[in-house]
Amino acid sequence: xxxxxxxxxxxxxxxxxxxxxxxxxxxxxxxxxxxxxxxxxxxxxxxxxxxxxxxxxxxxxxxxxxxxxxxxxxxxxxxxxxxxxxxxxxxxxxxxxxxxxxxxxxxxxxxxxxxxxxxxxxxxxxxxxxxxxxxxxxxxxxxxxxxxxxxxxxxxxxxxxxxxxxxxxxxxxxxxxxxxxxxxxxxxxxxxxxxxxxxxxxxxxxxxxxxxxxxxxxxxxxxxxxxxxxxxxxx
Numbered sequence: 001x002x003x004x005x006x007x008x009x010x011x012x013x014x015x016x017x018x019x020x021x022x023x024x025x026x027x028x029x030x031x032x033x034x035x036x037x038x039x040x041x042x043x044x045x046x047x048x049x050x051x052x053x054x055x056x057x058x059x060x061x062x063x064x065x066x067x068x069x070x071x072x073x074x075x076x077x078x079x080x081x082x083x084x085x086x087x088x089x090x091x092x093x094x095x096x097x098x099x100x101x102x103x104x105x106x107x108x109x110x111x112x113x114x115x116x117x118x119x120x121x122x123x124x125x126x127x128x129x130x131x132x133x134x135x136x137x138x139x140x141x142x143x144x145x146x147x148x149x150x151x152x153x154x155x156x157x158x159x160x161x162x163x164x165x166x167x168x169x170x171x172x173x174x175x176x177x178x179x180x181x182x183x184x185x186x187x188x189x190x191x192x193x194x195x196x197x198x199x200x201x202x203x204x205x206x207x208x209x210x211x212x213x214x215x216x217x218x219x220x221x222x223x224x225x226x227x228x229x230x231x232x233x234x235x
Contacts, residue, residue, distance in 0.1 A: 012037040013100050019059040023049050031149070035058055038096045040073070040084040046148065048075035048143045055083065059100055066092050132201040134159065139192050140219065146199060147171035147215050148151040153202045159195025167206040173218060176210040182209040187222055 017038040021043065034042045041057075049055065053072045070083040086097070099118060132142065141161035142155065143166075150171040157164060164178025164185060176185035 011100055012042075015099070016063075017059050019043060019057055020093055021045075021055045021057055023053055023055040024232075031145075034080065036096070036100065040070070040082060042080055042082050044080045046144050047079045047137050048072075048077060049190060050176070051075060053085075054134065057083070064092075066095070068092065075103055076079050106150060118161070129181055131197070133196050134192055134194050141214075142197060142199070143215050143219065144172070151199070151201060152205055153200050154206070155187060157200045158197070159192045159193065161191045161193070161195070169205045169208070171215075173210055173212065173215050174206050183222070186210060187225070188224075190219070192221060 012035045012062060015033065017033050017044050019031060019033045019041075019078060021031065031043060031045045035046050049072045052073055055070045055072065056067070057070050058067045060066065066088075068088050069086040071086055073082045073084050118176070122205035128147075139157075146153075146168050147156065148171065152169050152171075153167075155166045157167065162178055164176065166186065167177075173186070176182060176189070178185045178188050179189075203213040210218070212221075
């Protein structure tokens with residue numbers, strides 16, 4: 001049961017920013033924070049980790065990168081999840097309090113450490129790879145994740161049902177390969193329910209070998225085609 005304490009234990013403001021989440025199943029998830037408090041946030045995501053999961057978050061407040069552990073307190077399927085921050089440093093906590101409560105920010109020194117460690121603390125890390133397992137998320141979830149983040153790149157699938165790749169431009173499926181190419185190749189990925197995937201971003205768009213108005217309509221149309229082919233091939 002989700003309680004008011006879970007959702008509204010401190011003042012929250014509407015604050016939209018990109019966030020990187022690292023956790024089990026999906027090793028890297030790029031999405032966005034919808035609202036923010038000094039103790040936690042609500043993260044938009046079609047793919048949610050179960051309550052109790054621990055994540056590592058990276059997001060920006062103005063020009064400052066905040067990196068913290070977080071615990072998933074509640075999940076709302078197809079919408080997102082509420083998380084509680086676990087190890088905010090005093091400097092990060094002061095920055096959040098300044099933003100949310102309107103209090104003046106007293107500058108604090110960056111955490112002491114070797115020069116390389118300090119530089120790493122201030123650097124905005126943007127991994128170009130998404131890893132995961134189809135035992136945790138479905139092929140449709142992965143495709144929606146790529147579409148929602150408007151990513152260009154290639155999704156490599158390794159599964160007993162199919163091995164190959166699906167290519168995306170700005171989140172839209174534009175090609176597929178797995179011995180065959182185009183629509184015929186894409187059909188083979190519909191039955192994938194186990195195995196692993198790896199998505200790598202690309203700065204260069206892929207040539208289009210598949211035409212569609214949208215990813216979900218394309219996949220649903222293919223499911224109907226495959227279902228019709230199976231009926232025609234039946235006894």
